[in-house]
Amino acid sequence: MEEQSTRIFIFIGLMVLLSDCAALDTISANQTIKDGNTLVSKGEMFEIGFFSPGKSKNRYLGIWYKKISYGTVVWVANRETPIADKSGTLQFSRHGNLVIVSGGNHLVWSSNSTVSVQSNNPVVVQLLDTGNLVVWNKNKLIWQSFDYPSDTILPGMKFGTDLVTGLQRCMTSWKSPDDPSIGEYSNIVDTSGYPQTLGWKSEVLLARLGPWNGLGFSGFPIEKENKVYSMEFVINDKEIYHKYELKSSVLQRVVVTWDGKTRILQWIERIKDWFVYADTFVDTCDRFSLCGPYGICSINKHPPCTCMEGFEPKNPEAWDASDWASGCIRKKPLDCRNTNGDGFWKLEGVKVPDTRKSWYNVSMTLHECEMACKKNCSCTGYTSLDIRNEGSGCLLWLDELLDTREYDLDQDIYIRMAASELEGHVDSTKKKRILTMVLLILSTLPIIFVVAYTCRNIKKRAQVKKRGNNYMRDEKNTSLQMEQFVDLQFFRLCEVAMATNNFNASCKIGEGGFGPVYKGLLEDGREIAWLHFSGVRSVWAFLYKI
Structure with a gap:
């Protein structure tokens, strides 16, 4: 009996132990x-x-x-x-x-x-x-x-700074696959200006994930219909952080590897392994400030670096030798003393520049942002903080513009330029648009004339046939009957020759598929543009300049 009781107690003890282990x-x-x-x-x-x-x-x-x-x-x-x-x-x-x-x-x-x-x-x-x-x-x-955090950010984990306690949640790589001590590489949310994620190798800034723009990170592909995870950005008086949450049953983690790669890894059950879902830094233009101050990097251009509008290489020899670190300088200086002395050039579709030396306001409009930039002589450019719903908030750059790249997203920035430089840019753009419009319109005139001429002839022949008249047109006669073009404005050939300085090449403004386009000034001061129809002998069409 005593032995049986002992066995019962042992059994109960084992059950309790197993139950405790399981939970x-x-x-x-x-x-x-x-x-x-x-x-x-x-x-x-x-x-x-x-x-x-x-x-x-x-x-x-x-x-x-x-x-x-x-x-x-x-x-x-x-x-x-x-x-x-x-x-x-x-x-x-x-x-x-x-x-x-x-x-x-x-x-x-x-x-x-x-x-x-x-x-x-x-x-x-x-x-x-x-x-x-x-x-x-x-x-x-x-x-x-x-x-x-160590080298990994998991869903639900805050990545950023607690402004009350000073706690900074950052990612730091392992030293090697065999040593989890803190390695050379780290990713942090920098809050010295408008918050952005920076990738470091010891004291060297390697790469930069652009700031949050309401839809995603500037300079990182935005997945408008992302069914895998959602991103959240919080900025207030107490904390600044990013956080992502999974929407489905997939398993993901963000890791900075011991050799400096920052990747989003996703578990694939079929192969029982981690798959690289995304790599935050993937091409040449992801290298921090590859093109130097006021340079723009474009992965679709060779070489990838160009200067912003109104700027030129600071060191032309080094620039031509593919050393772009010195960047670009202004062609014309700014005139901050004159409120009307500077303007802004719109640069479309970009990853915004480095925001460490910036100022921001979450409630200002874009127009208020422009006025704030004009009043600050240190301001070199501005943009909206949030690009959703036509934009909101204000971000000002107070130093050189670094690490700008072309990107396929709806993010625009406005670069401060001297008014004279801006006017030249606008005039040049306007002239190109006018020339394009003139060429487009004049290139369609031959078709319009042919259709109108054909329709008029058909109508006239029908009328002639009805009256029983024999109306014949001499095919060899190269002159056109003026009654067929009663609505058109005509000029004498001598007037055309005088207006164009006898068809001088300097008056030629372009050439379409039907022939050259000229411009000139008549004696009465009227400007005209006209197209010479190639292959049609002695026929000129005229159009008042737009």
């Missing part, structure tokens, strides 16, 4: 996790414990996927303080502090999180199915691993 996503105060034991999230998506990366024998506390891709680590606690053996232990105090100790209670890492705890409000640590390790006190968040 072990939480530990309470004064409990520990030793090397070899783990916590598993409720849906068994993530697991936390000690591991050794790659070929290394060092031990780290980390979080990795359990349900898929076992061993894909998304967070590491003691990155800079590895444990040389398997003596590591994660301890949790009743005041909410997480610590890692090794050997004889040697402190390896601490969350530095404490809270005043009452006996009726127990503190627990829990691993969530989002991959977030959290410390709770009666549903009040004390600490979370999402505030301290």
Whole structure:
């Protein structure tokens, strides 16, 4: 009987132990996790414990996927303080502090999180199915691993800065596949001007993901009907951050690799592997400021760098040798003292320039933005913060324009230029449009004349036939009957010759498919443009200039 009771107690104990293990996503105060034991999230998506990366024998506390891709680590606690053996232990105090100790209670890492705890409000640590390790006190968040990213950003994780505490959530690469300590590469949300994401290699700025424009990041493909994930940008007095959430059952993560690539990776169940969904920096124009100040990079041009309108290479010899770092300078200086001395040239479809030295206002209109730029002698350009619904908000650049590139999106910027330079640009554009219009109109005149002439002849012959008259037209007579063109304005050949200085080449303004187009000034001061029909002997058509 006693033996039977002992077996029952052992069985019950085993059942309780197994039940606890199956639901072990939480530990309470004064409990520990030793090397070899783990916590598993409720849906068994993530697991936390000690591991050794790659070929290394060092031990780290980390979080990795359990349900898929076992061993894909998304967070590491003691990155800079590895444990040389398997003596590591994660301890949790009743005041909410997480610590890692090794050997004889040697402190390896601490969350530095404490809270005043009452006996009726127990503190627990829990691993969530989002991959977030959290410390709770009666549903009040004390600490979370999402505030301290490693090389990975997971859905729901904030990427940016807490302006109240100064906490900066950034991505830092591993040193190598075998070493999770902080490597050379990092991605941060820079808030020195209008927020933007910068990619660094140590102290060298490598690349820049343009600022949020309401639809997406300027300079990154905008997926207008994205069914996979949604993006959110928050900017207020307390925090500035980006966050993305998944819309479907797919699994994604953003990672900066040990060799400096920033990628969105998506799990493909069929091949049991991670697929590169997107790469944030993919071509030559993604190199920061490849074309220097006031240069524009276009991946569809060879070479890719050109100067903005009204600018020219600062160092022509270096520029011609494909060294564009020195950028461009103005052809004509600005005149800030005169309120009417400067104007703005619209540059369409671009990734906006570097915003570290910028000023912004979320409520101003585009017109108010222009006025604010004109009043500030340091302002070199402006644009709308949000390009949705015809634009809103104001962004001013207060220094040289760096890292601008052509891009296929609805983002325009307005570049400050000297009024004289701007007038020349407008006049040139206007002349080109007028010439194009004249050529287009005059090129259609032959068809109009032929159709009108044919219709008139058919009508006249019908009338002649009805009257029984024999109306004949001499095919060899090259002159046209004036009654057929009563609505047209004609000029004598001598007048045409005089107006064109005897058809001088300087009066030629273009050439269409039917012949050359000339312009001239008649004795009465009227300007005319006309087209000589190639192949039609002694026939000229005239049109007043538009």
